[in-house]
Amino acid sequence: MLDADFFRRWMATTAASVEREAERLTALDSAIGDADHGSNLQRGFTAVRAALEKEAPDTPGAVLVLAGRQLISTVGGASGPLYGTLLRRTGKALGDEAEVSEEELAEALRAGVDGVMALGGAAPGDKTMIDALVPAVDALGEGFAAARAAAEEGAMATVPLQARKGRASYLGERSIGHQDPGATSSALLIASLQEAAEGGR
Numbered sequence: 001m002l003d004a005d006f007f008r009r010w011m012a013t014t015a016a017s018v019e020r021e022a023e024r025l026t027a028l029d030s031a032i033g034d035a036d037h038g039s040n041l042q043r044g045f046t047a048v049r050a051a052l053e054k055e056a057p058d059t060p061g062a063v064l065v066l067a068g069r070q071l072i073s074t075v076g077g078a079s080g081p082l083y084g085t086l087l088r089r090t091g092k093a094l095g096d097e098a099e100v101s102e103e104e105l106a107e108a109l110r111a112g113v114d115g116v117m118a119l120g121g122a123a124p125g126d127k128t129m130i131d132a133l134v135p136a137v138d139a140l141g142e143g144f145a146a147a148r149a150a151a152e153e154g155a156m157a158t159v160p161l162q163a164r165k166g167r168a169s170y171l172g173e174r175s176i177g178h179q180d181p182g183a184t185s186s187a188l189l190i191a192s193l194q195e196a197a198e199g200g201r
């Protein structure tokens with residue numbers, strides 16, 4: 001079972017990996033966007049970490065709802081509302097249980113991803129974060145390592161795609177040949193799930 005500590009570790013691990021990869025995320029975003037994805041997410045997850053320390057929410061759902069709210073209020077552009085919605089919806093779907101199963105997390109994350117698709121209007125293949133998140137959620141039933149591999153594969157599979165949503169879509173065919181920054185950061189979020197699980201053992 002996964003408790004609030006696990007979810008706090010997940011957010012802390014994500015914050016650390018976003019910090020480590022911020023330059024790479026910004027470089028990817030400078031190729032097909034406006035070169036702020038790394039710094040935006042870094043600011044957001046720094047705020048998430050601070051809020052979790054200050055408010056110390058004690059259920060899995062409350063951890064994610066608080067994290068999502070921080071991202072919405074501190075990250076500009078599209079990625080704040082999209083990531084915020086992902087975590088807030090997932091948190092709401094987890095309810096107020098003290099512990100949740102991996103199956104319940106998979107179901108809740110699916111609700112979160114559906115929320116992102118509804119907000120952003122993106123479908124798989126549009127070269128967005130959805131291309132990492134949908135395969136990850138599909139694979140989550142086989143465990144965190146499988147979800148991580150699926151997310152990383154999904155992010156890499158955005159390279160040959162032409163962007164159909166977000167700022168990159170303004171580039172048309174010139175968006176082809178670049179890995180999507182949002183799919184890349186989404187893969188970091190999913191990889192952090194596995195690291196959080198290992199950190200608790």
Ligand SMILES: [Mg+2]
Nearest residue numbers: 033034036037
């Ligand atoms: Mg950007």
